[in-house]
Amino acid sequence: MAAKVAHDDIEVGTEIPAQDITVRRVDLLRYCGACSDFTATHWNERIAKAVGLPDVIAHGTYTIAAAVRVVTDWAGDPSALVEYSVRRFTRPVVVPDDDAGATVRITGVVERKLDDRRAVIRLRARFEGLEVMSGARAVVRLA
């Protein structure tokens, strides 16, 4: 509708502003409730450890939902985002029971320019220096 970035002003390789996303236990609880996804590994430390995880982990869907914010904030109007995808959630984001939580670094770069003022943004999400998803992309329609 009203993207603030013009398709003509970007090129392949243009970096979009990175953001750090903080995930605490309370954020996961809120997301469990908002999505009705009460899978126990996202809120119950006992069950998470019983299935071999180091601790409670964030929903992959939460991580990508939060990650696309770098694209919608950059575009200026979230309706500019027409598609996003993750080929594989590769590593869990482990969320400790403390006030600091887990920090995920989200970066994005223009990978391809398409017709109809669209562009493909390649997204990366790093937690403790390692990528937590592979093949993450967003398609955005610019001004």
Place this chain on the structure above:
Amino acid sequence: MALNHDFIGRTHGPSEVYEVSREKIRDYAIATGDTHPVYLDPEAARALGHPDVIAPPSFAVMLFFRFGGWPLYDPEFGKRKEPVCVHRAQRVEHRRPIGPGDRLVQTTTVDDMSVMGEHEQWVMTHRISTVDGEHVCTVVNTILSRGTADLPRQAPAPVLQPQEA
């Protein structure tokens, strides 16, 4: 294989009607940590050319559990409380943003089921439309069933509640 691969090609829906509200959009946006005013403030949304607030791009993903999580809790599907399932991949495509007053229905199709080493996985497509038939959004989820490739199928599995999955 613990899961019932006869589900390939099966379709469930259309679901009951889900009516989108401003308050749910607000709660959902806050839950993802994104408080962009276009999700919360109708005036700010109008300034961007929208008739009302819009839902975050990931809002449509929420409908899977809201509509009962089929096929997860179908006893014939073979999913049990343990081992756990995890999300392997996801794709979300929008024709337009979702907004308050939208009356949405969802139809889910199991596109594929396969063995991945010791695991099984399935791919399902959720087609989200208005009750009037306008296609609004498509969500494709790939779910990994950990360590179940070599387990026998025991049907029917006990019916699970969403908080147990």
